[in-house]
Amino acid sequence: MLQPLIQRLRHLTAASKRFRQRFRRGSKGSGRCRHGEQLEVRTLLAANQWDSYDLGELLANQSFETPSQLGQISSGTVSGLTLYLAGDVDYYRFTTVASSSAAHGVTLSRGDHTELRTSGFVFGDAELTLWRIESNGYVELDSDSTGTNIFSTSANVSLTDQPPGDYLLRVHDRSGLGVTCNYSLAFNVPTSVVQDVYEPGELQGSPWNLGTITGAAGPFFGSIHAAGNDDYFRFTTVDTGGSGDQVKLVFDDASGNIGLQLQDNGGSVLATANGTSDQEVISLSGRSAGTYRIRVLSNGHTNPLYGLTIQAPEERQPDPDGYEPNNSRNTAALLPFTTGDGLSGQLGQSLHSENDVDWYRFRMTGPGGPDARFGVADT
Numbered sequence: 001m002l003q004p005l006i007q008r009l010r011h012l013t014a015a016s017k018r019f020r021q022r023f024r025r026g027s028k029g030s031g032r033c034r035h036g037e038q039l040e041v042r043t044l045l046a047a048n049q050w051d052s053y054d055l056g057e058l059l060a061n062q063s064f065e066t067p068s069q070l071g072q073i074s075s076g077t078v079s080g081l082t083l084y085l086a087g088d089v090d091y092y093r094f095t096t097v098a099s100s101s102a103a104h105g106v107t108l109s110r111g112d113h114t115e116l117r118t119s120g121f122v123f124g125d126a127e128l129t130l131w132r133i134e135s136n137g138y139v140e141l142d143s144d145s146t147g148t149n150i151f152s153t154s155a156n157v158s159l160t161d162q163p164p165g166d167y168l169l170r171v172h173d174r175s176g177l178g179v180t181c182n183y184s185l186a187f188n189v190p191t192s193v194v195q196d197v198y199e200p201g202e203l204q205g206s207p208w209n210l211g212t213i214t215g216a217a218g219p220f221f222g223s224i225h226a227a228g229n230d231d232y233f234r235f236t237t238v239d240t241g242g243s244g245d246q247v248k249l250v251f252d253d254a255s256g257n258i259g260l261q262l263q264d265n266g267g268s269v270l271a272t273a274n275g276t277s278d279q280e281v282i283s284l285s286g287r288s289a290g291t292y293r294i295r296v297l298s299n300g301h302t303n304p305l306y307g308l309t310i311q312a313p314e315e316r317q318p319d320p321d322g323y324e325p326n327n328s329r330n331t332a333a334l335l336p337f338t339t340g341d342g343l344s345g346q347l348g349q350s351l352h353s354e355n356d357v358d359w360y361r362f363r364m365t366g367p368g369g370p371d372a373r374f375g376v377a378d379t
Helices: 003-024 035-045
Strands: 068-072 076-083 089-096 105-110 114-117 120-123 126-134 137-145 154-158 165-173 181-188 208-212 215-224 231-236 246-251 259-264 269-273 279-283 291-297 303-312
Touching: 076 089, 076 165, 105 126, 126 154, 165 181, 215 231, 231 303, 246 259, 259 279, 269 279, 291 303
Parallel strands: 068 089, 208 231
Antiparallel strands: 076 181, 089 165, 105 154, 105 181, 114 120, 126 137, 126 165, 137 154, 215 303, 231 291, 246 279, 246 303, 259 269, 259 291
16 A cells, blocks of 8 residues: 555655755856756656545555446536556546436546656646446447647547446546646536426326327337336227237337337237347237237336337228229220119229229110219228
């Protein structure tokens, strides 16, 4: 624990010895140092101090394994920090509670960042690096440095699209010149999961109505903003589901494990998908046309973002009737009407597509009476 202090004392002792030697060699016996020599001694004797994360544990935050624990952090600034000794490295661990966006990140602001040496002014290059902590190691996300320009005093790392969890920061002088500095860390992190646009849709009696769906629909983006806050949706199909028809929920399981449930319109459970992957799927194959409910299960977790998609059966088109092709005047189909009293006609014709046009022709064996007519009925 005393090694850093001993190292610093050795630096000061060596500086004092060099000062005495150079003072005795001052120009023309005047007893004064040359300009560069005076600057060096002033700098070495005007060192920074350990910050509160170093004291007590004496630089215990110098490795991945022993970072300073900032805990569940909210947006704000941690100030009064220092890179005290040459080669000092500071590690900090913090926790976020919700998924972040492009607006979130950490900013290092460098304060006292210059030293005066025999060669003149020396500027440190404070580097800030961000990792996400996972069960099997560390994933580096971003890195930035202040640079050595006198006007460049900040570095920024981004938390864009990161899940809630544990993160690690490292601060060090990457110039290799052993320059010390004071600095602060400003955190801009998400503090909670916001409600989605479908609220209030958490009550089984008031699901959000997605309407009649044919083909592909979605994704409908939502969130579970509070543990136990399940989301409900309602939709209607127009035909029996086929093999590719389904309800699908996509999310980041690491941000909160959630599940999917399909119910009939009365709330009875038809199927549940509740695993540990990043998606849940329930098939609509064989399910008749009608109204269904979807329940997004919170499982006691929050989750800042999920996407719900539905692949529903298309409205079934009638099969072409027996008079096709009769889509033009030249191909008009002959209707086999009979003569005599009463009605005579044909059933089962169809317009089997939106572009279908049907033409017909018929023969009359005599003049038409007052009741003779031709009509079409929608069946």
